[in-house]
Amino acid sequence: MNAQHPIPDDLTLDSLALDSNKKQLIVIGNGMVGHHCIEQLIERGATRDWQIHVFGDERHRAYDRVHLSEYFSGKDADALALGEPDLHATNGVSLHLGVRVEAIDRDNHEVVTARGRLPYDNLVIATGSWPFVPPIPGPDVSEHPQARLVYRTLDDLDAIRHHAAGARRGVVVGGGLLGLEAANALKSLGLEAHVVEFAPRLMPVQLDDQGGAALRQRIEALGVGVHTGRATEAIVPLDEGEYAYRMHFRDGEHLDTDLVLFSAGIRPQDQLGRDCGLDIGERGGIVIDDTCCTSDPAIFAIGECALWQGQIFGLVAPGYTMARTVAGCLNDICEPFSGADMSTKLKLLGVDVGSIGDAFGTTEGAKSYRYIDEAGNGYRRLVVSGDGKKVLGAVLVGDNSYYDTLLQYAQNGIDLPDDPAALILPQGEGGAPTLGADALPDTAMICSCHNVTRGAVCQAVDEGCADIAALKIETKASTGCGGCTALLKQVFEHELESRGIDVDKSLCEHFAFTRQELYALVRVEGIQSFDELLEKHGHGLGCDICKPTIGSILATCWNQPIMDPQNVALQDTNDTFMANMQKNGTYSVMPRIAGGEITPDKLVVLGEVAKKYDLYTKITGGQRIDLFGAELHQLPDIWQELITAGFETGHAYGKSLRTVKSCVGNTWCRYGVQDSVAMALELEHRYKGLRTPHKVKMGVSGCTRECAEAQGKDIGVIATDAGWNLYVCGNGGMRPRHAELFATDIDSATLIRYIDRFLMFYVRTADKLQRTSVWRESLEGGLDFLKAVIIDDHLGLNDELERQMQHVVDTYECEWANALGDPEKLKRFRTFVNDQCGDPDIINVTERGQPRPARPHERPESLAVEISS
Amino acid sequence: MTVANARHTDTHELCRIDDLVAWSGVVALHQGHQLALFYLPRGCDRQSGAEIFALDNHDPFSGANVIGRGIIGDKDGEPVVASPIYKQHFRLRDGVCLEDPEQRLTVWPVRLKGDLVVLEP
Numbered sequence: 001m002n003a004q005h006p007i008p009d010d011l012t013l014d015s016l017a018l019d020s021n022k023k024q025l026i027v028i029g030n031g032m033v034g035h036h037c038i039e040q041l042i043e044r045g046a047t048r049d050w051q052i053h054v055f056g057d058e059r060h061r062a063y064d065r066v067h068l069s070e071y072f073s074g075k076d077a078d079a080l081a082l083g084e085p086d087l088h089a090t091n092g093v094s095l096h097l098g099v100r101v102e103a104i105d106r107d108n109h110e111v112v113t114a115r116g117r118l119p120y121d122n123l124v125i126a127t128g129s130w131p132f133v134p135p136i137p138g139p140d141v142s143e144h145p146q147a148r149l150v151y152r153t154l155d156d157l158d159a160i161r162h163h164a165a166g167a168r169r170g171v172v173v174g175g176g177l178l179g180l181e182a183a184n185a186l187k188s189l190g191l192e193a194h195v196v197e198f199a200p201r202l203m204p205v206q207l208d209d210q211g212g213a214a215l216r217q218r219i220e221a222l223g224v225g226v227h228t229g230r231a232t233e234a235i236v237p238l239d240e241g242e243y244a245y246r247m248h249f250r251d252g253e254h255l256d257t258d259l260v261l262f263s264a265g266i267r268p269q270d271q272l273g274r275d276c277g278l279d280i281g282e283r284g285g286i287v288i289d290d291t292c293c294t295s296d297p298a299i300f301a302i303g304e305c306a307l308w309q310g311q312i313f314g315l316v317a318p319g320y321t322m323a324r325t326v327a328g329c330l331n332d333i334c335e336p337f338s339g340a341d342m343s344t345k346l347k348l349l350g351v352d353v354g355s356i357g358d359a360f361g362t363t364e365g366a367k368s369y370r371y372i373d374e375a376g377n378g379y380r381r382l383v384v385s386g387d388g389k390k391v392l393g394a395v396l397v398g399d400n401s402y403y404d405t406l407l408q409y410a411q412n413g414i415d416l417p418d419d420p421a422a423l424i425l426p427q428g429e430g431g432a433p434t435l436g437a438d439a440l441p442d443t444a445m446i447c448s449c450h451n452v453t454r455g456a457v458c459q460a461v462d463e464g465c466a467d468i469a470a471l472k473i474e475t476k477a478s479t480g481c482g483g484c485t486a487l488l489k490q491v492f493e494h495e496l497e498s499r500g501i502d503v504d505k506s507l508c509e510h511f512a513f514t515r516q517e518l519y520a521l522v523r524v525e526g527i528q529s530f531d532e533l534l535e536k537h538g539h540g541l542g543c544d545i546c547k548p549t550i551g552s553i554l555a556t557c558w559n560q561p562i563m564d565p566q567n568v569a570l571q572d573t574n575d576t577f578m579a580n581m582q583k584n585g586t587y588s589v590m591p592r593i594a595g596g597e598i599t600p601d602k603l604v605v606l607g608e609v610a611k612k613y614d615l616y617t618k619i620t621g622g623q624r625i626d627l628f629g630a631e632l633h634q635l636p637d638i639w640q641e642l643i644t645a646g647f648e649t650g651h652a653y654g655k656s657l658r659t660v661k662s663c664v665g666n667t668w669c670r671y672g673v674q675d676s677v678a679m680a681l682e683l684e685h686r687y688k689g690l691r692t693p694h695k696v697k698m699g700v701s702g703c704t705r706e707c708a709e710a711q712g713k714d715i716g717v718i719a720t721d722a723g724w725n726l727y728v729c730g731n732g733g734m735r736p737r738h739a740e741l742f743a744t745d746i747d748s749a750t751l752i753r754y755i756d757r758f759l760m761f762y763v764r765t766a767d768k769l770q771r772t773s774v775w776r777e778s779l780e781g782g783l784d785f786l787k788a789v790i791i792d793d794h795l796g797l798n799d800e801l802e803r804q805m806q807h808v809v810d811t812y813e814c815e816w817a818n819a820l821g822d823p824e825k826l827k828r829f830r831t832f833v834n835d836q837c838g839d840p841d842i843i844n845v846t847e848r849g850q851p852r853p854a855r856p857h858e859r860p861e862s863l864a865v866e867i868s869s
Numbered sequence: 870m871t872v873a874n875a876r877h878t879d880t881h882e883l884c885r886i887d888d889l890v891a892w893s894g895v896v897a898l899h900q901g902h903q904l905a906l907f908y909l910p911r912g913c914d915r916q917s918g919a920e921i922f923a924l925d926n927h928d929p930f931s932g933a934n935v936i937g938r939g940i941i942g943d944k945d946g947e948p949v950v951a952s953p954i955y956k957q958h959f960r961l962r963d964g965v966c967l968e969d970p971e972q973r974l975t976v977w978p979v980r981l982k983g984d985l986v987v988l989e990p
Contacts, residue, residue: 509945541892541915543942544951544958569892573938573953576893581953585933832898833888839903839934841927856932 013116016094022051024119025330026111028101028272029126030056032065033303033319035082037124040327042091050330052093053118055111059098060154061085066316069181071157072188080154104276106296122298124326125273125286129266129304129314134173138235139245146259147235147245151182160261164189167258169243171195173232174263175202180348182263183224187349194225194255196247198264201228206344206355207395210372214379214397218351221377227255235260268305268312281307290336292326300326313340317448324451341411341448345396345403354396354403357410358383363392369421373398380424382406389415394424404487412444446491447477447484454491461495468492507768508545511538515693515768519553528558529566548572549768552655555691556763559811561818562654563825574653577829578815579635584842584853587635588628589615590652591642592688595662595680595700596623605645613638616850622659622697624650629851631838633831639816648814655769656691660684660698663707665719672702674719679748680708683717686752687759689812690805693766693775696759697732711739714772715755720744724751728758728786731773740776740783743791753802757790760801880987883979889921889986894950896926896937899988903927904977905937905950906986907961913948921986922961923977928952929966936974 018024025046027034038054041047056062063080071080088095096113103112110117131150141148146163150156164170170186172179175197186193195202201212202219216226231250238246243256273286279295281287285307292300292308302322304314313319318340325337345354361368365386372379378398385392391409396402402424408414409423417423442455452475465471471492472479478488506512513521518533527533530550534542542550551570555562562568562575574580579587591606606625610617613634615627630638639649652658662680666672680700687696699710700717709732710716716727722745730739743754766775779785788794819825831839844851845858883897889908897904903926912920926934931954939950941961948961958967964974978989 510942540946541909541913541941541943541948543944543949544940544956547940547942565891568890569941572940573935576938581935581938583931583933583954585931585935585938585954827888828890828895831896832903833884833895833906835898837898841934 013113013118016118018119019051023049023121025050025052025122025124026118026120027052027054027124027126028111029124029128029303029305030054030058030062030095030097031126031128031303032062032082032316033128033323034124034126035062036320037126037302037323037327038093039083039087040324041330042087042093044327044331046327046331047091047093054088054093054095055099055101055113056095056097057100058153058155061095061097063154065152068151068154068157069185069188071154072161072185077154101272104272104299106276106299109298120298122330123300125294125299125301125305126303126319126323127269127272127305129312130269131262132265132267133262134232134264136232136235139237144237144245147237149259149261151178151185151261151263157185160185160259161189163259164191167191167244169194169257170259170261171247171255171257172261172263174265175199175226175228176205176263176265177203177344177346177348179263180219182261183219184349186261187222187224191258192223192225194227194257195219196227196230196232196249196255198231199228202226203353203355206353206359207397208360208381210370211353211379211381211395211397214372214377215348215351215353217377218398219349222349222351224349225255266304266312266314268307270305273299273301273305281310285312288322288337290325290338291329291334292322292337293329300329302326308337308339311339313342315340315342315344317341320449321451341445343407343410343448345400347400352396352398352400354394354400354406356395356403356407357391357393359393359395361393366392369424371421371424371426373426382420382424384416384420388420391416391420391423404484408440408444408487412441414439440491446488447475449484450476450479452477457488457491458495461492461499466496466501507549508543510534510540510542510546513537515549515553516765518550519557519764522550522553522557528554528560530554530570531566542570544572545768548575551575552691552693556808559689559808561813561815563815563819563822565824568828577632577635578639578649578653578819579630580653582628582853585839586629586631586842586853588626588652589630589635589638589642590620590624590626590650591647592650592684593624593659594684594688595660595677597662597677597681598625602645602647605642605647609638609641612641614844614851616852623661624652624659626652629844629853631831631842632829633836633838636820636826636829640820643814643817643820649816651689651815654691655693655695656689657684657687657696657698660700661708661710661713662700663702663705665700665702669702669707671705672719673721674702674724676700676702676708676717676719679717679719679724679751682748682752683715683755686809687755689815690759690763690808692759692763694769694771696772712736713739715739715758717751723747726751726754729772729776731771737773742783742787754790756805757798757801758786760805761786761789761797764801880982880989882982883923883986883988886981886984886986892941894937894939894941896934897923897986902977903934903937904979904988905939906979907937907941907950909941909948913943913961919981921979921981922948923979923988924950924959924961924964925974927974928954928957929972929974930955930957 060077062082099113101111101113110119131152138147149160170191171194172182173196175195183193183195201209202215220226232247233250234248236246244258247255268285270280270284270286274280279287286294286301286305288294288301288306288308292302294301303319322337328334343356361383366383369382381395383393390413394406440454444454446452446454456475460471460474465474478485505514547570562571579589581587610627615629618626620626660680660683662676665676683698697713698715699708699713701708701710702719710718711727712730712732716739718725724746726743727739728742731737762772843854843859845854891910894905894907897906904923905926907922909920912918926936928935935953939953941950949958951958959974964976966972
């Protein structure tokens with residue numbers, strides 16, 4: 001990585017050839033801000049007049065410190081590196097990595113390193129900050145490095161990884177933003193993580209008491225120990241016991257741990273400036289003016305080492321702004337630094353946290369609106385001006401979907417709506433309130449990392465940017481922290497549409513149509529195969545996006561078996577083999593257990609089959625029994641036995657109806673008012689096999705106690721004294737959404753008619769892999785529109801929708817029974833076409849009395865390697 | 870169908886053409902190696918003659934032997950297979966992974982000899 005401008009060990013800086021036609025510029029520091037400064041200089045053509053040298057202490061190329069923790073989740077140093085590897089070389093900038101600048105000789109205008117001296121005309125100090133380790137008595141660092149770890153550089157992370165091996169528990173001192181990041185890193189390394197914070201709450205700089213409390217509860221729920229209001233007084237090595245160290249707190253409590261990681265804030269790295277006599281703030285930091293100039297007019301300071309009007313900015317965006325200021329001063333026009341917005345939104349340990357502007361309401365006369373969700377540990381606070389007209393700040397914990405809009409209100413001084421509380425109150429429909437792209441002024445900041453305004457986006461569109469990728473290259477928007485991605489896309493699409501340009505919503509490179517359009521083409525032209533559609537409306541070979549989508553459309557329209565030769569190459573592996581692929585390449589088998597009702601005889605068969613083929617069995621959340629670990633060539637035999645016993649495929653592999661969950665209903669339950677099991681069976685058997693854009697789940701509850709959790713499903717049915725209530729477009733999973741009440745007290749025939757129409761309308765109009773909940777949000781006119789179509793037949797579609805559903809119902813066939821009856825189809829179920837053995841790499845071990853895939857260290861070849869090495 | 874490997878000849882018979890699946894993959898075992906065989910009956914341009922590609926069946930990202938069960942397609946005209954587990958794309962011609970060019974599947978020289986799929990020496 002040092003290969004860009006390597007300086008041979010015997011070469012001294014004094015012997016470097018200096019271009020006498022150019023002025024000399026030296027940048028000390030190759031972090032994010034130093035790097036941005038170089039990029040800005042190059043972009044402004046500064047290399048014409050300047051010969052530039054960059055010095056970096058670290059051996060690595062500049063890297064993304066904001067996403068440092070991804071180093072533990074798979075990214076390597078190269079993946080985190082900033083900019084093109086040859087940026088310096090191709091622009092004639094000399095990059096000296098691993099070379100420390102020891103002093104600045106202001107009298108002679110030279111920097112001093114172990115390699116010699118180098119003259120400068122101008123100097124930029126971008127040395128950043130160092131992690132503050134409070135002076136807590138503890139063991140000698142040289143013998144106990146694991147009691148004094150920090151979290152700042154790639155080398156720090158390597159040290160943490162090294163000491164985490166074999167450790168069981170880790171404690172982070174500091175409950176700020178970086179401390180929580182660090183706790184997440186310890187967790188991802190498999191340690192039990194704890195956070196110790198001196199202040200009475202987490203993230204004391206960004207959050208108020210209630211926000212800190214909500215965050216704490218969410219983080220504790222993730223298994224991270226939180227200890228606030230705790231001052232660490234000593235760290236003592238333990239000779240015996242479970243852990244290596246004991247941390248003593250001022251209140252007499254203690255906590256044992258194997259390693260201690262300090263993340264208790266940063267201190268400006270100002271030593272070079274201090275030593276050469278530049279003005280330094282009382283609590284550190286090289287004093288700069290609005291042009292980022294220090295007390296020496298030839299020297300600039302930027303980023304976290306610089307002190308502007310008594311403030312140190314610990315975020316990357318202000319550092320970038322300073323870098324642009326200096327690049328401007330050295331080249332064309334200086335845009336003075338005028339402070340920076342410290343608003344921030346993060347996902348810490350998977351929890352959304354946002355802080356905007358005056359989050360604590362310290363502005364005179366400021367008033368707050370607060371939304372507290374004690375059940376869900378959510379918190380939102382909106383701080384508005386005394387006259388109630390403008391947003392001053394906000395705090396968000398648990399849901400950042402409100403962030404973008406609030407930030408736009410705050411940054412652009414947009415007038416508040418009549419009811420400001422609506423901006424933070426939960427929205428029954430359609431998620432957090434959004435500010436239309438047209439409401440934003442041209443000066444509205446879209447990407448604060450790269451200083452890109454709405455006006456700049458408009459200009460780029462005017463100059464011909466036609467897709468997001470090009471826009472990102474042109475403006476650099478959304479290439480910093482990435483927090484503005486959604487807003488950028490919204491503004492971009494709005495700009496295209498307002499210019500009458502069609503927004504490219506192509507399914508993929510092979511079809512310039514949306515799923516809805518392809519659906520219409522297939523139906524209207526009666527297209528029967530992928531090949532035919534590709535000939536008429538696409539090009540190329542297709543891909544893993546369009547093939548399964550079109551396979552699904554063909555299956556819904558014509559109900560052709562997915563295993564028919566013309567369809568087989570379209571399916572992803574789950575549909576191809578009618579089973580769900582698991583991580584080791586084996587499959588799980590899930591027969592239909594409609595409504596969760598099963599006879600003892602069938603239960604026995606499932607157990608016998610699982611035993612015979614050595615399958616792991618688990619009862620699923622959808623009231624079925626999943627058999628895991630079958631190899632490809634075992635699937636037909638397993639299914640033959642299941643089908644003989646009266647089972648049929650459960651479509652667990654398909655984007656289709658999965659289950660209809662039910663409670664026990666009035667047959668057994670003393671509260672039930674209708675027979676929910678019978679209704680669940682009727683629904684499941686009616687819609688089984690229907691191919692849909694995304695998987696569909698249903699639930700039927702026999703009374704309002706809602707034991708089937710029907711309101712968390714795409715279609716929920718709840719019995720009433722007078723009939724059924726129908727709910728639609730709910731969603732469990734990652735983004736839960738409550739279903740909405742669609743019709744009340746309807747009889748069984750009406751219920752089924754509505755569901756027929758609803759499902760077919762969804763199938764016809766939804767996008768690829770769009771859940772009913774997301775589809776519902778995309779429908780203009782919302783639930784009322786849906787009611788008008790389904791109940792009032794506003795579009796006159798219902799006869800057609802019902803007919804089409806009836807066709808699907810009438811032509812249902814168990815896909816497994818179909819395949820088992822056809823020797824040609826069964827040929828696909830071979831692990832190897834030229835050998836009858838199974839995959840020798842599939843190795844199981846036994847856990848809790850059942851087989852499961854061996855983990856890497858449990859596999860025989862890894863043992864063999866250990867023995868031989 | 871099991872076909873014994875031919876001895877003392879230059880090529881190894883892997884399977885018969887009707888063991889292949891049009892526009893999709895199957896897996897053959899050859900001396901302990903798992904080869905994913907992809908059959909494009911009308912070639913990469915859907916116009917010309919049949920083409921067969923053989924790549925390692927081992928998916929370096931998941932560690933499972935599943936490449937032969939991926940979907941075939943093209944990216945910018947280059948024929949690829951998508952891993953069925955985490956969906957990375959591998960070029961059929963040289964095995965290079967588009968998302969991570971440092972990962973590369975071995976490509977084996979195969980061709981049709983009459984009705985047989987053979988591995989070149």
